[in-house]
Amino acid sequence: MAIRFIVFTITVVALSSSFAHASDPSPLQDFCVAVNDSMAAVFVNGKICKNPMQVVANDFFFRGLNMPGNTSNPLGSKVTPVNVNNLPGLNTLGISLVRIDFAPNGLNPPHTHPRATEVLLVLEGTLYVGFVLSNPPPGMKNPLFTKTLVAGDVFVFPEGLIHFQFNVGKTNAIAFAGLSSQNPGVITIANAVFGSNPPINPQVLTKAFQVGQNVINYLQAQFWYNNS
Incomplete structure (x- = not known):
């Protein structure tokens, strides 16, 4: 299980990094570790940079994605994000990651990421996934693209489009997703x-x-x- 966890995490990060420049701007320096700017008087598109002389290894480190999320809720799913808000070293790098846990019949309901394309990798279980296109031709309904995924399958949700994931199996399901923004947002x-x-x-x-x-x-x- 540990080896599989490492392999699929590397795969998700590699896949998502290939399209990272589709949304967030390219960095102009080696890194710009985020600081808590909630009380700052200066507003920037992203986060204010930490003094490089004060940057430490932990600024680029997050622990815990090996732990299952609590799916005991009305949706039967739990999204555990890793973005600039809990991994400050992601600031300006145009990439983030989520783990999604599903109970049987668990649903990650229809939603959008206004600033990111998402590539999803199923680790365990069976998921019915899909997205809806925008701007249908006159007189037509919005096209829906769906697939049923099993362990090892990958599916891409284009930036800004409504999409969902639903556990159609009889066991728990686990998926990881890379997103092309340090802070993709979710609606x-x-x-x-x-x-x-x-x-x-x-x-x-x-x-x-x-x-x-x-x-x-x-x-x-x-x-x-x-x-x-």
Whole structure:
């Protein structure tokens, strides 16, 4: 198991690094280790650089992706991200990584990454995955591309497109994904549409989804779980 874990992690990182320049800009120096800039008065596209003389090996280190995520939640899945927010050495490098654990029937619900393409590698289990294209021709519906993946299979989700993963097997599933941004972002569709703060005007949603306001009221009253 340990050897397989190392092999597939290296594979994911290698695959994702090949398209890393598709989103984040190229660095202009060896590294720019991020510092906590939440209280800084200067705003930059990314993170403020740590003084290179204060950089240490731990700035490029993260431990724990060998541990399964807790899938005891309404979605039956758990996303464990490794991005610039918990691995500061990723700043300006245009790459990040996630581990996704699935219980049987677990779902990583339809979502988008506004700043990254994602390449997914299945380690264990069977996943039904897919994404929906944008801008269909007039009179046509958005095309859906899906595959059922087993251990060792790889699937790519283009940047910004709605996609999902669903465990159709009878056992737990594990997948790893590389993303072409240090901070890819995630918009979970149902959470954003029905769980926004403040709520979207129900009249907008009743017209958009062509349902009665009682349906919209029900959906907006639900607790929309975040699995990451």
